[in-house]
Amino acid sequence: MDFFIKYLLSILIFFPLASVILLLFINKKNEGLLRNLATILSLIEFIFSVYLFIYFKPDTYKFQFVEKFNWITTFGASYFLGIDGVSLFLILLTTLLTFVSLISSYRYIKDHVKEFFILMLILETFMIGTFASLDVLLFYLFWEFMLIPMYFIIGMWGTGRRVYSAVKFVLYTLSGSLIMLFGLIYIFILHYDQTGYFTFNILRLYNTHIPLNLQILLFIALFLGFAIKIPVFPFHTWLPDAHTEAPTAGSVILAGVLLKFGVYGFFRFAMPLLPEATLILAPIIIIIGVIGVLYGALVSMVQKDLKRLVAFSSVSHMGFIMLGLFAMSAISVDGSILQLLNHGITTGALFLFVGMLYERAHTRQIADFGGIAKKAPILTTLFMISVLASIGLPGLNGFIGEFLILIGSFKHYMVLTIIATSGIIFAAVYLLWMFQRVMFQDITNPQMESFYDMNLREIITVLPLILLMFFIGFYPAPFLERIDPTVLHFLSIIGHHGYIHNLIKLKTGLSNA
């Protein structure tokens, strides 16, 4: 058991890869076995990850479950893993959503079943690796390879213009990542020039002193990499295509986990590495974030395709998260991190429901639906809960996150926060309007007569997400108390460099929400 806990992160990273090797030996015609085995293995993976939560010490910002081995000594790169409160929950989200999306694709994925499950598990390995690595080179390795399985998932099992979307997704994110790589190598070399030894240890690189004008250029380089991944407003154009054409499981992972990497990258790399640039550029990024909130919301309103609507709502939500993160008060950053989880849970659930609708009706056009509430009461209820959570109804998770973000940002960016708040109203408009058109009204489409309700598997699929929505909504303390120390430490790293000292004063204004 000691061994298990000590190397838990490595086990979490490589268990899915080991599962892949197991799956390789199964005949591809035995689809039932493949599906069940992959799902069970991902469930085991999730259970392993719960151990992280159990053994995680909540009262420290220090990295836990640290593992460090030499990897490429010439570059000072090491196999250096560790998690803090933020990556803890993102890893849990990853394992949960992988499990959920694997169950959800029992019916959706009909051809190349084996390849699909293998790719999903490979993807999981690389996602967890990205969150867990504290070595920049290792991080980049995981970060960029992640694109490849996702690319195959969109391109091989997608609908419509899947190839176009997949290629667009890869090229967009790849170009961003490569520019980011430039920034990371530059910082690595600067650190070498100052200290005389190579290291990719992120904790050491934090101490690099970088002149201000260079910081701004490097920040722009890193910003491009992370902002495309999030995606922040002007770089979002790959997102609706990728989301719309991806299979349900792909959309869930894309929205639930992949979009989080951008924010995580800002949190772990861009902001602490380049604190002064962050403080200077924060207002601009917040403006971009708020534009994203409004733009996403407005574009969502006019969407005719369900998936596109949810995809654009992601743009809007990610704008909120950027607002909270760059407002850089303890409360707003807390809110942002929590909202990351919330967004993963709610948007994941929304995509699952859209997927279920699509499986039944073979259409995603809002106009084709109508009157489903009578046919499928369970689906309607659960879908309603997810929609309300996404809007931010008190008592559900979305509310906590958005509320914290807005409170935290209000003091410094009053006008922008007020403008951003209208995004919530718009969210209510487009989501509820969509819900009304899809679920209520009369049945106009004869196809909907044969609409059937959720079966047990589908309920199991969404149930963990629905429960989490309520849990976070009513009792966010277990989450916030683990995120808190990390966030405070993060702010102190930035505040330490003291460009705008008074930001740190907000540290005190934190309650347990």
Add this chain to the structure above:
Amino acid sequence: MLNISHIYNMNFLEKGMLSIMPEAVIIVFAFIVLFLTFFERLSKSNNPYYLSLISIGFSMLYILMLSGRTIDGFYGSIVFNEFSVFLFIGILFAGFLTILMSNNYINNFEVPLPEYYSLILFGVSSMMLLVSSNNLIMVFLSIEFMSITAYILTGYLKGNTRSTEAALKYFVLGTFASAFLIFGSVFIYAATGHLNLYNIHYFITSVANKGLINFGTIKIYLAIGLILFLVGLAFKMSLFPFHAWTPDAYDGAPTPITNFMATGIKIAAFAIFLRIYSLIYNFNIMDFNNILWLLAILSMTFGNIAAIMSSNIKRLLAYSSIAQAGYILIGIIGGGYYGYSGTLFYLFAYIFMTAGAFAIVVAFENFDLMSLDIKKYSGIGYKYPFVAAAMAFFLLSLAGIPVTSGFMGKFYVFSAAIKSRYDLLVLIALINSAFAAFYYIKIIVQMYMPDKEELIISSSNGVQRDRGSGGANLNKLNNDFGVVNGKINEGLMIAIFICLFFTLLMGIFPQIFINFAHNSINSLWSI
């Protein structure tokens, strides 16, 4: 076991013979293979093929025995040291993989076999002579030797117009390059009075240090000589303005030979350029780094743009090799310990990813039903899962996606260049890599995500895809297809496995190779 502890007491001939031992083994075997022609029965079978493989093995053995020593031979015109060891191994691998690929391919054509294999062996030995040569005349001779084997091999498919045309083009342009090379050597000799690279190095150092009055005239001669020499080598490295032969020669040559040119000749040319550049170029004669800077950017950009527009896989890989040459050059520009060892690392990685890609092109060419048009690759991801996955992996490696050797190589040379503050160059290179990803991904799209209609057509043969790797499966499949040569023979499979192994290993645990490259760079400088 040969006792070589008294190596330093030998007379110059013994020492000389020892210093070219690995090459000599290959040459001896090349002659043996050539003599097989006289025996009709022997030459028809696979004997030349196996003999050639064995010769590479023997040569490798000699390298292992001699490695760690520095042996000057032939009055210093040949130097065997760690630098040569590193590149010998690379070149031998390139030759080994080429021979493995050739077996089935060349049997399709009505051409004499023993000559073909012996020419490859001669090519390998000439490349090895080139990377270990330390004398301008020796450099010229080995380059000529190498080029002539390459000309013949390019035009080896007698009666095939494309092949002959390619050989002719290659020959004309190659001769042109040789002229530049010899002209450059003449100028360098005129300026310095030495042909040995070390002597030239010492001479320029001493002249530059003493600041002699006549340095001015020497400088002009040297500058002209070095530029001409650079042009001659740039032809062989296929850098942008001197690349014109590359697409045609690569396209027309038999595919294993294309691989041989793309891997063997390229690394040999780069290696000798690295040696000469680090020895006699980095004096304050001219800013050669600026010239290389321009060449690198032009090669990358041109190679990538041309590759995006080409639809023939061999041409695409040819253009991509021009772009790759640009990336490799970045390591040399970056310079210093890290830049040079990065260049070597990248070269080593480059062999395996390119050879892997070509091995798979050969495999599909052997099926006959696949032409070289990328469109014909549509859906093969489902029919030949293992081979297609390997192909995707090599292409990703060429594109520089992590977990592959291509990423580590790029990372290595790019960080060396940033270390020397060539920021703009690296930025342009990175943008280029993003562009390049497009055409590599284009092939993967064809393999795995064909249009639905095309997939239906190509799978209408009623063949069920069978998971699980290995030649046996593929044999079965090919029988179902009813293709002429329908099997991926063991040689090709071994080649693909070797390439996969090294591409993955260098991507995940590059440390061993980095150490190896460091050692060889150390020996390069320990004059």
